[in-house]
Amino acid sequence: MTEHHATEKREKSRFGLILHLHPRKVKASTLRFTLTFGLGGMAALLVVIQVVTGLLLKFHYEPSPENAYNSILNLQESLLFGKMLRNIHHWSAIAFVWVAFLHMLRTAFTGAYRPPRDGTWITGLALMLLVVLSNFTGYLLPWDQLSYWAVTVGTSLLSYIPLAGEPIRRALLGGAEVGQPTLTNFFNLHTGVIPLMIIALMAWHFWRIRRAGGVIVADRDKESPMADTKPYLVNREFVVAITLLAAIFIISSLLDAPLRERANPAFSPNPAKAPWYFMGLQELLIHFHPLFAVFILPVTALVAAVWMPYIKSTDRNQGVWFLSPAGIRSARMAAATGMIMAIIFITMSEILPDPEVLLPEVTPLLTTGLVPFILAAGTVWLLLKYLRRRYSLKRSEMIQSIVVLMVVSYAVLTVTGIFFRGGGMNLVWPWNV
Amino acid sequence: MSGRIKDTGSEHRKGRRNFTRRLWKILGIVALAEFLWFILSLLKPSKETHKSRPADTIRVIGSVEEFPAGSVTPDRVNRLYIVREKDGAFLALSLTCPHLGCSVLWNAETQQFDCPCHSSAFDHRGIVLSSPAPRPLDYLPVIIEEGKVKVDLGSMTKRKRFESNQLTYAL
Ligand code: HEM
Ligand code: HEM
Ligand code: FES
Numbered sequence: 001m002t003e004h005h006a007t008e009k010r011e012k013s014r015f016g017l018i019l020h021l022h023p024r025k026v027k028a029s030t031l032r033f034t035l036t037f038g039l040g041g042m043a044a045l046l047v048v049i050q051v052v053t054g055l056l057l058k059f060h061y062e063p064s065p066e067n068a069y070n071s072i073l074n075l076q077e078s079l080l081f082g083k084m085l086r087n088i089h090h091w092s093a094i095a096f097v098w099v100a101f102l103h104m105l106r107t108a109f110t111g112a113y114r115p116p117r118d119g120t121w122i123t124g125l126a127l128m129l130l131v132v133l134s135n136f137t138g139y140l141l142p143w144d145q146l147s148y149w150a151v152t153v154g155t156s157l158l159s160y161i162p163l164a165g166e167p168i169r170r171a172l173l174g175g176a177e178v179g180q181p182t183l184t185n186f187f188n189l190h191t192g193v194i195p196l197m198i199i200a201l202m203a204w205h206f207w208r209i210r211r212a213g214g215v216i217v218a219d220r221d222k223e224s225p226m227a228d229t230k231p232y233l234v235n236r237e238f239v240v241a242i243t244l245l246a247a248i249f250i251i252s253s254l255l256d257a258p259l260r261e262r263a264n265p266a267f268s269p270n271p272a273k274a275p276w277y278f279m280g281l282q283e284l285l286i287h288f289h290p291l292f293a294v295f296i297l298p299v300t301a302l303v304a305a306v307w308m309p310y311i312k313s314t315d316r317n318q319g320v321w322f323l324s325p326a327g328i329r330s331a332r333m334a335a336a337t338g339m340i341m342a343i344i345f346i347t348m349s350e351i352l353p354d355p356e357v358l359l360p361e362v363t364p365l366l367t368t369g370l371v372p373f374i375l376a377a378g379t380v381w382l383l384l385k386y387l388r389r390r391y392s393l394k395r396s397e398m399i400q401s402i403v404v405l406m407v408v409s410y411a412v413l414t415v416t417g418i419f420f421r422g423g424g425m426n427l428v429w430p431w432n433v
Numbered sequence: 434m435s436g437r438i439k440d441t442g443s444e445h446r447k448g449r450r451n452f453t454r455r456l457w458k459i460l461g462i463v464a465l466a467e468f469l470w471f472i473l474s475l476l477k478p479s480k481e482t483h484k485s486r487p488a489d490t491i492r493v494i495g496s497v498e499e500f501p502a503g504s505v506t507p508d509r510v511n512r513l514y515i516v517r518e519k520d521g522a523f524l525a526l527s528l529t530c531p532h533l534g535c536s537v538l539w540n541a542e543t544q545q546f547d548c549p550c551h552s553s554a555f556d557h558r559g560i561v562l563s564s565p566a567p568r569p570l571d572y573l574p575v576i577i578e579e580g581k582v583k584v585d586l587g588s589m590t591k592r593k594r595f596e597s598n599q600l601t602y603a604l
Contacts, residue, residue, distance in 0.1 A: 157533065177534070270549035270550065271551065272549070
């Protein structure tokens, strides 16, 4: 055996794991950063960071209402780098929601959800739910005023689901209110069940990506040459990973994860908000009948997202951001409409008198449920008709416009809930903040 | 598939094969449902062990004289308010706001319960004065025995409106 062969063999074994996850060669065009923004890779790294820091936190954390809060205080104050450890877990958790969400948008807006990538998309949706769930279950663990009331408010949203809501809430809480059984459930889910599910689904996600022949390639790049995974892809992934790690370390050394007073079931803070990623839902609940806000609208959105890959469309302009020039223009219109619609909606329900006071004899299911729902759906339908006529849109571009509109209006609701709701959840106008 | 199977009544066989396949699927679904049932039941009873038995949920809050007529007294340990009407009737109200579960506070000046979370307000009998609360505060029947005010924490009751049978008179 020549020396050259020997080094190659050693190299191969050193990169064996990486080559196990990657094909040997990838299309050169898929290496372009602006296709994926490295978001999938960042999500994978964040899983690793969370598992490592989480397992370390477990050495100090005590899951009981009596000791949880003190164990966190102790971790922060008397353990070398204890505070840093918690900060990393905290800020990575927030980054994870953002990264997974942006990754979802990137795959949606490059048309990468359609077959043969439908399996990737659906495992991805399940991953998104799990990421939010692991955030929510983790949030309770410090047992301070913030986490106790955020979980109380967050799980109370469930009780508005007809019939099944209250039993689900009770099963999750292990009782009628947040207490020791809740902490046991959440701790178990957070440090056992959910991480295992994430890891299993992630493996499936990766397998589906390989089965689909790698990351999506635009038609115009179909002829692009192949490039060796090592070094071209591996080096790029390394740069993204190091940058993300550096950012998390810098943020974690500058900003401390919040910790309020110990949880006190007798006194609620004012205002009591759900965790930030649920604020859009809570904001929706201020305006809409609960049946619509926490049941019909979210379930519709979820079903639509699962169905999305299977809506037939003749065009094949995938792998290009926003599909086509017409796609870009209609997406812009949809974004503007979604934003204006949401703002008008929030302002109207602030200025107009409460329909329950104005029309007490009409059931609120109509006045705050069906009527606004039909109004909103009608606006969207009119917009779509107009866009289709104006830009002669194909079906995939129509779907994209709807997704843009939904995402933007939900984002407006979330921002309002987080930043423009003060004491008693009253609206604080931006010029008074 | 071999030719032999094909030519001797293949339709019949195919039907039977489809049937067994469907049977397997149904069995699979049943097994899954049973498994989920098992998991759910695992979540539940282990939690009940922490709870005390029904007889132990009766709490003595205090003696009748401690609650003057026309007063509202918080009991933060049991998470409730003892209301005593002007005519001496007792009513126990849950501390928990029926909107999203925050703890309401009694405001003696305005004579109403305010929820700090999303501004629901209730009168002294727990009836909604301003939304978003969808229903009045839950109540517990007060038991008066030998001059002591007691409540059964297991008897928390939802209601749509105030009715006079929710009150208890000290005789
Ligand atoms: C733990 C969370 C996740 C991890 C670790 C992960 C990882 C990845 C990776 C590494 C890729 C390939 C490269 C890239 O696009 O960056 C990818 C592609 C993909 N992901 Fe995810 N992902 C996650 C969540 C999601 C979510 C929430 C969705 C959407 C619902 C999703 C849908 C997809 C789709 C459709 C592709 C194929 C893209 C293409 O072929 O161009 N993933 N994922
Ligand atoms: C999958 C990704 C994960 C996410 C998104 C996540 C998220 C969170 C969040 C938001 C908190 C609250 C932190 C705070 O108070 O600011 C938390 C706490 C905690 N997590 Fe995780 N976590 C993940 C994985 C894990 C894993 C795998 C473990 C252990 C096996 C773990 C163990 C813990 C512990 C012990 C705490 C309590 C310490 C504390 O609150 O600072 N986590 N997690
Ligand atoms: S929890 Fe009381 S008003 Fe929302």
